[in-house]
Amino acid sequence: MSTPEDKLRRWRLALGADAGPQAVSLSGDDVGMDRTLAALYDGQNSEKRQGGLGSSAPNVARWLGDIRQYFPSDVVQVMQKDALERLGLTRMLLEPEMLRAVEPDVHLVATLLSLNRVMPSKTKETARQVVRKVVQDLEKKLGEPLRQAVTGSLNRAMRNRRPRHNEIDWLRTIRANLRHYQAEYQTIVPHTRIGFGRKGQSLKDIVLCIDQSGSMAPSVVYASVMGAVLASIKAVSTSVVVFDTAVVDLTHLLSDPVEVLFGTQLGGGTDINKALAYCQGLVRRPQDTIFVLISDLYEGGNNAEMIRRAATLKQSGVNMVALLALDDNGAPSYDHRNAEQFAALGIPSFACTPNLFPDLMAAAIKKQDLAQWGAQHLGKDAK
Numbered sequence: 074m075s076t077p078e079d080k081l082r083r084w085r086l087a088l089g090a091d092a093g094p095q096a097v098s099l100s101g102d103d104v105g106m107d108r109t110l111a112a113l114y115d116g117q118n119s120e121k122r123q124g125g126l127g128s129s130a131p132n133v134a135r136w137l138g139d140i141r142q143y144f145p146s147d148v149v150q151v152m153q154k155d156a157l158e159r160l161g162l163t164r165m166l167l168e169p170e171m172l173r174a175v176e177p178d179v180h181l182v183a184t185l186l187s188l189n190r191v192m193p194s195k196t197k198e199t200a201r202q203v204v205r206k207v208v209q210d211l212e213k214k215l216g217e218p219l220r221q222a223v224t225g226s227l228n229r230a231m232r233n234r235r236p237r238h239n240e241i242d243w244l245r246t247i248r249a250n251l252r253h254y255q256a257e258y259q260t261i262v263p264h265t266r267i268g269f270g271r272k273g274q275s276l277k278d279i280v281l282c283i284d285q286s287g288s289m290a291p292s293v294v295y296a297s298v299m300g301a302v303l304a305s306i307k308a309v310s311t312s313v314v315v316f317d318t319a320v321v322d323l324t325h326l327l328s329d330p331v332e333v334l335f336g337t338q339l340g341g342g343t344d345i346n347k348a349l350a351y352c353q354g355l356v357r358r359p360q361d362t363i364f365v366l367i368s369d370l371y372e373g374g375n376n377a378e379m380i381r382r383a384a385t386l387k388q389s390g391v392n393m394v395a396l397l398a399l400d401d402n403g404a405p406s407y408d409h410r411n412a413e414q415f416a417a418l419g420i421p422s423f424a425c426t427p428n429l430f431p432d433l434m435a436a437a438i439k440k441q442d443l444a445q446w447g448a449q450h451l452g453k454d455a456k
Contacts, residue, residue: 106143112136113156141176150178157184167192169199177207179400183290187339205331211298212330215427219302222431226438227276227308242267277361277438278310279303282352284368285315287340291400294334295427296367297323299399301330303434312355316348317341318373344374349382359390363437366395370411370422380411384418394443395422399430416444423447 082103099107113136140152153175157163163184166172175181185192185200192200236242245267253262281303283289283296293315300313304327312324315337326332345368356362364386372379387393395415398405405424412422421444425433429450436446 102143105139109136109139109143109152113152113159146176149176150180153178154180163188166200167196169196172196172199172203175203177203177210179207179211179291179294182207182294182334183339186293186334186337187287187290189335190338201331201335204334207294208298208330208334211295211427212302215295215298215431216302218428219299219431219434220306222435223303223306223309223438226435236266276308277363278312278356278358279434280312280314280352280355280362280364282348282364282366282368283313283315283337284343284345284348284366285317285337285339285341286343286369286371288369288371288406289367289398290339291402292367292396292398293337293339295399295430297333297337298330299427299430301327301333304328312352314348314352314355316344316351318344318347320344320348320351322351342373343368343371345370345372346374346376346379346382349379349386353382353386356386356389356391359386362391363434364391364393365437366393367399368395369397369405370395370408370415372408372411376411380414380418383415383420387418387420392437392440392443393420394433394437395420396425397422398424399427400424401426419444421447423451425451 082099136156140149144152157180166175166181166184166188172185182204185204189200246263246265247261249265249267250261250263253264254260255262281296281300283293285293297313300311300323303309303311304313304324311327312322313327313333314320314322314324317338318341321336321338323333323336326336345366349366352364356364366383383393395412397407397412407422407424415422432450433443433446436443
């Protein structure tokens, strides 16, 4: 339990110089902690806020090192994000020395991707290393749950009763033939063989259509990693398309999610209609296609035609869902009118966290009601 002295100390650190003359005095590491907080949060105008760091790269590098010394990783990431916004440190990220001092996270990756076109060549390799570190961490955290959710749903959705040897699902085959156990030979006679679909045959087609406008930056990072994981599952065929006012198909880069991310161009306008028009051409088997539009639905193109295209996709049998965000940032800003029109077409629209995305894909593969899934998992904000 915190002592009164601990509470006073924490209030002093939280309030900084505004704590007043009666505040507890600081000593030891608290002094350094207070200094790093003051450099970022003290003062009411930008000049004073910048006084602790200035525009000197060594000062910023030292500050980045200090916050990693005094605070846990999740707090460091919040402070770095605040520093990018409050202190104008974005341009500092164009220096490799700065990148090496920063704690990698999704928001940093999004910032680096937005700077991709202006990044000097000496920085690009360091930036790729930072991005790859975050991508590897995300794959480690999210990859296996997504693979298990998708393959498990496909196993239940389709059985191949005449599999070739390399297509046999041995676990299910053994379970199905336990009654044929031969005790004298200590073996099971596989009267029934259960397998997956034919090798090389995709059971579902998945299209991720990703809005790369600036407001969707964290979603682009998560969606690119998810797309690469899905592409590693042979039983599904995955396409990844990104768009602003132009449309770029990045499917050929899915073997390396870092390349996918550097193939994006964050910022710019939004033409959802043009993206849907391109993706219509990717749909070969509507009844077996899952179409995930990741966008806040703010349309800069032809809105009426965008709604008509979405209706055509839905009516053709495509299982379509609109994710207003794919991140952990909470309730997103989105076009409520378009979301309501999508919902009226039977296309549910809601924000989804990365941790819930595998379960969403499993529900889509099993052709569950995604609007109901959204209501169960995300509450009243799902449309």
